[in-house]
Amino acid sequence: MKESHLFYQSRLRRPLLDRAEGVYMWDCDGKRYLDGSSGAMVSNIGHSNPAVLAAMRAQMAQATFGYRLHFETAPAEELAARVAALSPLGHNKVFFVSGGSEAVESALKLARQYAVSRGEGSRYQVISRTPSYHGSTLGALAVTGYGPLNDPFLPMYQDMPKIAAPRCYLDRDELGDDQRGLRYADLLQEKIEELGPENVLAFIMEPVGGASTGALVAPNSYYQRIRDICDRYGVLLIYDEVMTGVGRTGRFLAAEHWNINPDIVALAKGFGAGYIPLGAITAQDSIVDAVLDSGGFQHGHTYAGNPIACTVGLAVLDEIERQQLLSNTEKVGDLLKAGLQQLQAEFPVIGDVRGKGLLLAFELVADQDTMEPLPAELNAYLQLSDLAYQRGLIIYPRRSRGGYIGDHFMVCPPMISEPRHIGEIIDTLRASLADFCRQNRL
8 A cells, every 4th residue: 555645533544435336335355334323414315316416517617615794596596495494494494514613613603603792701701511522613613511622622722611412321329210301401500500600601512422422312301401591691502413414313303303493503414414515503593683784794704605615505405305305314214223122132231322314323341330441451433433443344343431441332323224224234233242252351
């Protein structure tokens, strides 16, 4: 393998990608891989969809770029209308960006400018959860709670306050799920009162956890209590749906599972679905109107509303509707979750299976009863994912306990997956787990 002039997280080399189609990818040696994590939970509608590629080609022949301050473009206007129609009540305006970190930064800055426009300049603190992940830019890192990503850069930004993520599966108490959900939600109220409500701008959360917590789903009671607390103190509720949005959990937004209307929503990943960088934020009309009336949103990116990107977004939404992928995600997601739970019954090293739709994960532990994690030096999150990769299955490994210990794996195949693909995923995981346990005498 010749020397690479690229650098990413490490010196790890991977095979050269040749082509991709549907749920599969092939390297240049002809080996096939099942994309069991949709890349980084991005390729929601699968690879090389002909309708999306055709739409891209048609737009490229017409215009590839039109700066938003010079021209309106039909794809951007149409996509904004489509997104607004799919969004919660009162979210009638859309701001386009090129990815998840940009979407989160935009949400935070919109919230801040809204507060300033109302004469509430003291509000700047954005409470988030730990563990959590909201992006890699400095503003997004400020609300992220994941040690390896935060720690090197702490002197470079103002760290924002955190409360514990609702990891009820680790609790060993006598409370029921609803009681636990309320207890975790009430941590927000305690933090707001500690900081002073007049200083708190917003609370940001993923409705279903992403890579930092491994598809964490809170008890149902958590979601409405959080909304109520935010309303009580005039704190904006921001839903980071970068990973959960555009159908990944079986609804356009995961917020729909709990009938929650956030004040601001961030979208990305599955929005462009791996075909092109694309993200967006939506917000309540009252927020947008106040900001526009105060002189406009003082924020923007060069490629915001790019006509090719917006054309892709429209084509992705068309394919989700045409193929009825929301219902398929629920159906196939239930099948995959049941398969993962069967593996949990077979392998004591699996301590928890969680998630919603096709945003699923399983966590490895040393003891199912105590949920003690495996020794950090074992690097189980890398070992198992490499064993699966050798067998042609891609899963997404992360550390589950703040980034430095614990091991979980996102299993999130494309929304076009069929039962036969789920069977292939489970069979490959079973063989990989057996190897992992044998090699480590577990």
